[in-house]
Amino acid sequence: KFYKKNKIPMALLSRKEKPPEGVPMYTYDPDKAPETSWSGSFGGRRGESKGVMSIIAMIMEDIKSEMKVARKEEAEAQKVYEESMDSIREVLESQTATKTASEQELAELAAKKFDMEKFKTEQEEDIAAQKKLKDSLHNDCQWVKTHFESRREARKNEINGLVEAKGYL
Numbered sequence: 777k778f779y780k781k782n783k784i785p786m787a788l789l790s791r792k793e794k795p796p797e798g799v800p801m802y803t804y805d806p807d808k809a810p811e812t813s814w815s816g817s818f819g820g821r822r823g824e825s826k827g828v829m830s831i832i833a834m835i836m837e838d839i840k841s842e843m844k845v846a847r848k849e850e851a852e853a854q855k856v857y858e859e860s861m862d863s864i865r866e867v868l869e870s871q872t873a874t875k876t877a878s879e880q881e882l883a884e885l886a887a888k889k890f891d892m893e894k895f896k897t898e899q900e901e902d903i904a905a906q907k908k909l910k911d912s913l914h915n916d917c918q919w920v921k922t923h924f925e926s927r928r929e930a931r932k933n934e935i936n937g938l939v940e941a942k943g944y945l
Contacts, residue, residue: 778784920927
């Protein structure tokens, strides 16, 4: 039914299996199982396991070599790091010293500026006092200048009055 339904020719079913090449047809029996020879010791795939073991050994050697190289590179990198850290510390110390010196100089300059401003203020106060004294003296001198003639006349009159009074006595 299956073959008719799927239109498969029945001729394929009746075909017989051909014997392997080099074997005569009359000695080949397709239903007979092949002969096995288990009489010798089974060696397995020794050649292949040696190849795998050598590959693993090579990998182990590579890893050991890489570990040596990595340790050496790590030691060199650590040395470079420590040298750079030492140089950075030196730079930091010098910059700290420079900063401290600059701050000290700034403090000295601020103190000098304060002293100069104080001196300037005192000088300005002295100048203001001198100007006030000058104005006061100017007013006094101006009074003398404007009243000198009238005072002179009054003094002469007073002296003449005293001389006359003396003459009466």
